[in-house]
Amino acid sequence: MTGGIYRPETDGTLLAMVNVYKTFPVRKSFFSREDLRVRAVDGVSLTVPPGKTLGLVGESGCGKTTLARLAIRLLDPDSGSIRFDGNDITRMEGEALRTTRRQMQIVFQDPYSSLNPRMKVRDIVGEGWLVHGLARGKELRDRAERLLVRVGMPAEAGGKYPHEFSGGQRQRIGIARAIALSPKLVVADEPVSALDVSVQAQILNLLKDIQEEYAMAYLFVSHDLRVIRHVSDAVAVMYLGKVMETGPAPDLFREPLHPYTRSLLSAVPMLGDAPAERIVLSGEIPSPIAPPPGCRFHTRCFMAKQECAEVCPLLREVAPGRYAACHFA
Ligand SMILES: Nc1ncnc2c1ncn2[C@@H]1O[C@H](COP(=O)(O)OP(=O)(O)OP(=O)(O)O)[C@@H](O)[C@H]1O
Ligand SMILES: [Mg+2]
Structure with a gap:
């Protein structure tokens, strides 16, 4: 009908x-x-x-x-x-x-302004885990590394800052952050x-x-x-x-x-x-x-x-x- x-x-x-x-x-x-x-x-x-x-x-x-x-x-x-x-x-x-x-998470248009330039990539990706008490310290670092590799980033990216990456890589970081809590x-x-x-x-x-x-x-x-x-x-x-x-x-x-x-x-x-x-x-x-x-x-x-x-x-x-x-x- x-x-x-x-x-x-x-x-x-x-x-x-x-x-x-x-x-x-x-x-x-x-x-x-x-x-x-x-x-x-x-x-x-x-x-x-x-x-x-x-x-x-x-x-x-x-x-x-x-x-x-x-x-x-x-x-x-x-x-x-x-x-x-x-x-x-x-x-x-x-x-x-x-x-x-x-x-419910969001991925923004601008991969430059949407990532905090003063935070290391692993802390950006793992912020949700920290806030919700799901991981910290070494566990947070390990989990962030695995997630970053999953979205196509080099494993050592976690210890760097957003400005060290290209636009496409930053968007991968933004995606990793969005999916970290399995929304x-x-x-x-x-x-x-x-x-x-x-x-x-x-x-x-x-x-x-x-x-x-x-x-x-x-x-x-x-x-x-x-x-x-x-x-x-x-x-x-x-x-x-x-x-x-x-x-x-x-x-x-x-x-x-x-x-x-x-x-x-x-x-x-x-x-x-x-x-x-x-x-x-x-x-x-x-x-x-x-x-x-x-x-x-x-x-x-x-x-x-x-x-x-x-x-x-x-x-x-x-x-x-x-x-x-x-x-x-
Ligand atoms: N905070 C705001 N204050 C005043 N007007 C706003 C605000 N946010 C959006 N608007 C207005 O609301 C309308 C819709 O804006 P919106 O950003 O949702 O459109 P859009 O489809 O996302 O556009 P674009 O493709 O350019 O991103 C526009 O006329 C915009 O100027
Ligand atoms: Mg818009």
């Missing part, structure tokens, strides 16, 4: 975000009394099953990082709910939140965007290899469709704070349903099975302070009709397991 509105399963999934909103205040001039807010994440629902990868893609500023940080409670939502591993973590605090946080979910926010193309593939393959070994799920953020296609089991496409389309990755890349997804894919000819037509996105991305009424993509959409400027389309099932927020998908 198709046609239903997207309602994320909350049972059996590792992460379920339901109708999550997040705004940020905009600093206006001193005399302005207007209370303007950026609608960074504007009613998003999504799920990540255990051990699988949800790829999150969209143009710069569409809210990917904000959503990723909300998922692991590095940010608090304005409203909506976030369930992790069977528990509502939306307003979790104190010891319960600390315990849950062990299961169930790793949020990877543009983890290869700052790396040379030749290094990107190595890091992506490492992430794939350790995913099975550690049985981790990834919420994988990238603006690069080729990267998303390489790593994802399912994909969510965001535009101006909303999910425009979501579904299994092979289906979405073979036959994108939302005009926005089609436009994005058509701009990357190397994707091969993307539609042959080249759809050029017209105009600028509107401001997330005042997104267009109706469908927020209508101002740039090649399929837009009158209705699109008036009625906001809900994310609905347009083919089995495939959801798009479009009146005409």
Whole structure:
């Protein structure tokens, strides 16, 4: 049966975000009394099953990082709910939140600023063990060494400092830190965007290899469709704070349903099975302070009709397991 509105399963999934909103205040001039807010994440629902990868893609500023940080409670939502591993973590605090946080880790985009330059690599990697009383001293050194070797670093890396390594190696250190506590979910926010193309593939393959070994799920953020296609089991496409389309990755890349997804894919000819037509996105991305009424993509959409400027389309099932927020998908 198709046609239903997207309602994320909350049972059996590792992460379920339901109708999550997040705004940020905009600093206006001193005399302005207007209370303007950026609608960074504007009613998003999504799920990540255990051990699988949800790829999150969209143009710069569409809210990917904000959503990723909300998922692991590095940010608090304005409203909506976030369930992790069977528990509502939306307003979790104190010891319960600390315990849950062990299961959710993050790999950052910038392997230069995300590692403390004054800490030895083994202490960066082993910080979680120390904090949770799991290893110290010689045991911490030995465990850090084994983990560093596992992520492709030389064994003696533990005794050095981050600046002694290349960008790709630093990202390996960041990955080792993220997996040290065997988390169930790793949020990877543009983890290869700052790396040379030749290094990107190595890091992506490492992430794939350790995913099975550690049985981790990834919420994988990238603006690069080729990267998303390489790593994802399912994909969510965001535009101006909303999910425009979501579904299994092979289906979405073979036959994108939302005009926005089609436009994005058509701009990357190397994707091969993307539609042959080249759809050029017209105009600028509107401001997330005042997104267009109706469908927020209508101002740039090649399929837009009158209705699109008036009625906001809900994310609905347009083919089995495939959801798009479009009146005409
Ligand atoms: N702390 C903040 N204060 C004010 N505005 C913010 C803050 N964080 C994000 N924003 C705004 O929210 C919107 C979404 O930002 P976000 O960083 O989540 O987008 P993104 O999709 O990750 O972009 P990029 O691809 O450039 O990393 C943007 O308009 C951004 O300027
Ligand atoms: Mg970002």
